Amino acid sequence: MGSYVPSTREQRQEMLEAVGLKSFKDLYRDVPESMYLDRPLDLPEGKSELEVSRVLNAMARRNRVYDAILRGAGAYDHYIPSIVKYIPAKEEFLTAYTPYQAEMSQGVLQSIFEYQTEICELTGMDVSNASVYDGATAAAEAAAMARDRKRRVTLVSGAAHPDVINTIRTYAYGTNDEVKIVPAKDGKTDMDALRAMLSPEVSAVYVQQPNFFGLFEEAEAMAAPVHEAGALYILGVNPIALGIMKTPRDMGADIAVGEGQPLGLPLGFGGPYLGFMATTAKLMRKLPGRIVGETTDDAGNRAYVLSLQAREQHIRREKAGSNICSNEALCALTAGVYLAAMGPEGLKEAAEASMAKAHYLCRELIKLPGVKLRYEGPFFHEFLLDMPKAEEVLAALDEKNILGGLPYEGGVLWCATEKVAKETLDAVVAIVKGVLA
Amino acid sequence: MKLIFEKSVPGRRCAILPACDVEKVALPAGLKRETAPLLPEMSETDVSRHYTELNQHVHGVNCGFYPLGSCTMKYNPRIDEEMAALPGFASVHPLAPRAAVAGCEEVLDTARKYLCEITGMDDMTFQPAAGAHGEFTGVLLIKQYHDSRNDKARTKIIVPDSAHGTNPATAAMCGYQVVNIPSAPDGCVDLAALKAVLGEDTAGLMLTNPNTVGIFDENILEITRLVHEAGGLCYYDGANLNAVMGVVRPGDMGFDCVHLNLHKTFATPHGGGGPGAGAVGCKAFLAPFLPHSALMEEAGHVQVRGFRGNFLVVVRALAYLLTLGREGIPEAARNAVLNANYLMAKIKGTFAPAFDRICMHEFVLDLSEYKKATGVSALDVAKSLIDYGMHPPTMYFPLIVHEALMLEPTETESKETLDWAAEVFRALYELGYKDPAFMHAAPHNAQIGRPDEVKAARNPIVRYTKA
Numbered sequence: 001m002g003s004y005v006p007s008t009r010e011q012r013q014e015m016l017e018a019v020g021l022k023s024f025k026d027l028y029r030d031v032p033e034s035m036y037l038d039r040p041l042d043l044p045e046g047k048s049e050l051e052v053s054r055v056l057n058a059m060a061r062r063n064r065v066y067d068a069i070l071r072g073a074g075a076y077d078h079y080i081p082s083i084v085k086y087i088p089a090k091e092e093f094l095t096a097y098t099p100y101q102a103e104m105s106q107g108v109l110q111s112i113f114e115y116q117t118e119i120c121e122l123t124g125m126d127v128s129n130a131s132v133y134d135g136a137t138a139a140a141e142a143a144a145m146a147r148d149r150k151r152r153v154t155l156v157s158g159a160a161h162p163d164v165i166n167t168i169r170t171y172a173y174g175t176n177d178e179v180k181i182v183p184a185k186d187g188k189t190d191m192d193a194l195r196a197m198l199s200p201e202v203s204a205v206y207v208q209q210p211n212f213f214g215l216f217e218e219a220e221a222m223a224a225p226v227h228e229a230g231a232l233y234i235l236g237v238n239p240i241a242l243g244i245m246k247t248p249r250d251m252g253a254d255i256a257v258g259e260g261q262p263l264g265l266p267l268g269f270g271g272p273y274l275g276f277m278a279t280t281a282k283l284m285r286k287l288p289g290r291i292v293g294e295t296t297d298d299a300g301n302r303a304y305v306l307s308l309q310a311r312e313q314h315i316r317r318e319k320a321g322s323n324i325c326s327n328e329a330l331c332a333l334t335a336g337v338y339l340a341a342m343g344p345e346g347l348k349e350a351a352e353a354s355m356a357k358a359h360y361l362c363r364e365l366i367k368l369p370g371v372k373l374r375y376e377g378p379f380f381h382e383f384l385l386d387m388p389k390a391e392e393v394l395a396a397l398d399e400k401n402i403l404g405g406l407p408y409e410g411g412v413l414w415c416a417t418e419k420v421a422k423e424t425l426d427a428v429v430a431i432v433k434g435v436l437a
Numbered sequence: 438m439k440l441i442f443e444k445s446v447p448g449r450r451c452a453i454l455p456a457c458d459v460e461k462v463a464l465p466a467g468l469k470r471e472t473a474p475l476l477p478e479m480s481e482t483d484v485s486r487h488y489t490e491l492n493q494h495v496h497g498v499n500c501g502f503y504p505l506g507s508c509t510m511k512y513n514p515r516i517d518e519e520m521a522a523l524p525g526f527a528s529v530h531p532l533a534p535r536a537a538v539a540g541c542e543e544v545l546d547t548a549r550k551y552l553c554e555i556t557g558m559d560d561m562t563f564q565p566a567a568g569a570h571g572e573f574t575g576v577l578l579i580k581q582y583h584d585s586r587n588d589k590a591r592t593k594i595i596v597p598d599s600a601h602g603t604n605p606a607t608a609a610m611c612g613y614q615v616v617n618i619p620s621a622p623d624g625c626v627d628l629a630a631l632k633a634v635l636g637e638d639t640a641g642l643m644l645t646n647p648n649t650v651g652i653f654d655e656n657i658l659e660i661t662r663l664v665h666e667a668g669g670l671c672y673y674d675g676a677n678l679n680a681v682m683g684v685v686r687p688g689d690m691g692f693d694c695v696h697l698n699l700h701k702t703f704a705t706p707h708g709g710g711g712p713g714a715g716a717v718g719c720k721a722f723l724a725p726f727l728p729h730s731a732l733m734e735e736a737g738h739v740q741v742r743g744f745r746g747n748f749l750v751v752v753r754a755l756a757y758l759l760t761l762g763r764e765g766i767p768e769a770a771r772n773a774v775l776n777a778n779y780l781m782a783k784i785k786g787t788f789a790p791a792f793d794r795i796c797m798h799e800f801v802l803d804l805s806e807y808k809k810a811t812g813v814s815a816l817d818v819a820k821s822l823i824d825y826g827m828h829p830p831t832m833y834f835p836l837i838v839h840e841a842l843m844l845e846p847t848e849t850e851s852k853e854t855l856d857w858a859a860e861v862f863r864a865l866y867e868l869g870y871k872d873p874a875f876m877h878a879a880p881h882n883a884q885i886g887r888p889d890e891v892k893a894a895r896n897p898i899v900r901y902t903k904a
Contacts, residue, residue, distance in 0.1 A: 136743040346453050
């Protein structure tokens with residue numbers, strides 16, 4: 001049996017005696033006898049480290065590790081620089097708690113302050129929180145943050161990620177608020193429908209840029225009608241795209257959110273990921289989550305602390321806008337290391353290469369018989385194809401250890417990143433061609 | 438310490454990506470970024486040294502004693518990290534075909550089975566990403582249950598005044614009115630106060646047991662029975678499960694749903710504030726209301742996050758469960774409780790316990806008398822501990838004890854460490870009578886002196902701006 005309890009049998013007895021008790025059971029004298037579990041748990045016997053390693057390696061082997069991944073839809077297979085794996089594994093970063101004691105946590109606090117700055121730089125916003133759970137919850141928290149007493153309705157683009165839409169809906173179900181979906185037309189948010197749906201009850205409009213189908217929305221043009229109706233404008237953005245794309249601030253957003261997984265986090269079957277969330281100075285005190293601020297210590301030296309805590313649940317309890325406390329600090333650290341390793345140039349290269357490869361793959365695939373791009377228009381690194389024999393195509397790729405696009409609404413949603421070499425893309429096209437021939 | 442931006446040198450960089458091997462595509466003019474983001478420009482050496490410097494200014498469980506009450510700062514086994522990093526887990530796309538993810542399903546199924554057994558629940562979701570997120574998910578189960586019965590009159594959630602702030606905040610996020618009930622003098626639920634607020638408007642009760650002062654509420658069966666009788670459901674906040682896992686089960690106490698903090702009880706690392714995992718278990722009748730991913734599973738359910746949760750944290754917790762197994766789980770709980778009682782006994786005679794009786798895995802010191810006598814506050818003692826290389830206990834929580842210090846040593850600390858910690862507390866106790874001024878000014882040998890939090894809140898500087 002494995003155990004991490006260091007005290008020996010003799011020491012345990014000694015300690016029990018020091019407390020004035022005879023047996024372990026005496027420690028639980030407040031537990032009613034009828035409830036006390038008088039049988040062993042139905043779990044296997046404990047194992048040594050080597051045995052645990054064997055069991056979990058066997059489970060890991062039951063998963064496929066693909067040579068190439070051409071599927072995105074909210075989880076993106078970007079290259080992770082080697083150093084990004086080593087730094088967050090350092091034992092102090094790994095095992096520390098939330099930095100409540102600033103005097104012995106300056107390293108964590110400064111890393112968060114740096115992360116907040118980087119998110120502000122990417123989004124063009126004034127203030128970022130320390131992180132939220134993921135992109136979907138960032139959107140839901142933003143929608144909640146935008147509501148006030150009179151304005152309770154959130155409009156959400158139907159071209160946003162289905163998990164994001166459903167999470168916003170769930171949070172709104174909690175507070176008994178309404179979410180209305182702005183229909184998509186030709187793969188993008190229907191601007192006329194949006195205009196018609198705006199009303200004095202609308203608190204915010206959420207649009208994803210690029211959207212679930214990979215298309216760039218006319219996001220900037222939507223800002224004016226949203227603001228004229230008195231609502232806040234929330235943009236959900238891809239952080240890699242921000243290496244080359246206009247910032248949400250410049251597109252008129254009041255709140256910028258997104259999924260931070262592309263910034264150095266592994267796919268990991270869906271998590272842990274990282275939600276980022278940034279806003280304007282005007283809305284700072286409505287922003288949920290931890291925020292690190294700069295101050296000075298009693299000797300006047302620069303110091304960092306968890307700040308603006310009057311917003312949070314441990315002070316405001318039921319009057320806090322959210323119950324969120326600590327969440328994905330180590331993922332935010334990872335994103336910080338990723339952005340430092342890539343730098344502004346490296347991030348731009350990753351964005352350009354992802355976009356270029358997706359366009360190359362798209363161009364080559366639509367040359368094949370019966371393959372059509374469902375929605376026209378500028379796109380980033382994802383695109384939806386209508387293609388014959390989609391199942392057979394994906395199976396043929398699978399056989400060559402390539403994960404093809406995601407079957408979605410009768411089509412296939414493809415994604416390419418900088419990680420896929422041209423020769424792999426050519427091989428993919430050849431395999432698809434073979435199936436369709 | 439310099440900020441990373443202050444170490445940045447224009448034009449410096451790491452060589453990470455090859456030149457693009459296909460034709461580049463221009464972004465439409467109106468979509469182009471106008472100015473490059475101010476990101477660090479560094480060599481890999483610079484990056485490595487910067488973060489190593491930051492890491493040297495962090496106190497982890499690996500550095501020393503971390504008796505932070507209600508946070509269960511137990512040792513985080515490194516094998517768990519190694520397992521989570523296996524490419525067979527780390528590189529799996531959440532939307533890969535089912536046949537390609539059989540191992541991930543096995544991890545989730547196995548962890549679910551073991552954790553349902555430990556909690557006495559029938560089903561479990563791993564979608565919530567943290568404890569507070571698990572609370573939200575759990576109370577949403579209660580809300581959906583009442584809604585499914587068209588029982589719209591149930592608008593109130595009962596929360597004891599000793600509860601963590603997330604409990605009332607969660608109830609509010611679920612549209613409920615919060616009814617705070619006062620605790621009995623022993624910190625347990627005041628049955629009369631509970632009875633007085635129960636009624637047809639009761640949606641449910643949120644409770645931690647052992648409670649936030651580290652006492653197992655012996656009336657628990659009566660409490661859950663009363664709530665059920667009124668038509669409400671009982672939610673178990675699993676923050677303190679470490680005291681009782683394998684010894685007594687929330688399901689047997691009468692709870693309908695629970696959240697677990699895999700990052701506390703099941704030894705996954707806290708990471709300086711996440712990622713954790715807030716698994717939520719429930720009885721069979723609530724299982725239809727568990728959350729699901731619209732894209733990964735099926736539409737028509739609630740969903741609290743994208744995909745299916747912090748999977749790699751579940752891998753770590755499963756490694757821990759496999760290591761401890763049927764004997765090791767209760768052994769950990771028993772020793773967590775023993776360590777807490779031993780440390781409390783050793784400190785006794787100096788700082789006074791708020792409740793002088795056998796505790797569970799944590800205990801609260803009440804320094805209000807000591808402060809009256811010396812002028813030294815719980816904050817002063819906490820800050821003084823930093824100079825000894827000990828992480829301070831949780832301060833000023835729960836709110837029902839004034840000048841509170843809450844200590845949770847966990848089972849992974851040795852008798853030698855506890856003896857040392859007791860000596861430190863004794864020394865500080867005496868110092869408070871001799872040289873209170875020294876303690877008011879503590880810490881003296883830390884990374885920084887006490888920070889000016891008021892200044893940080895009044896003039897918020899929340900990002901670096903280039904001079």
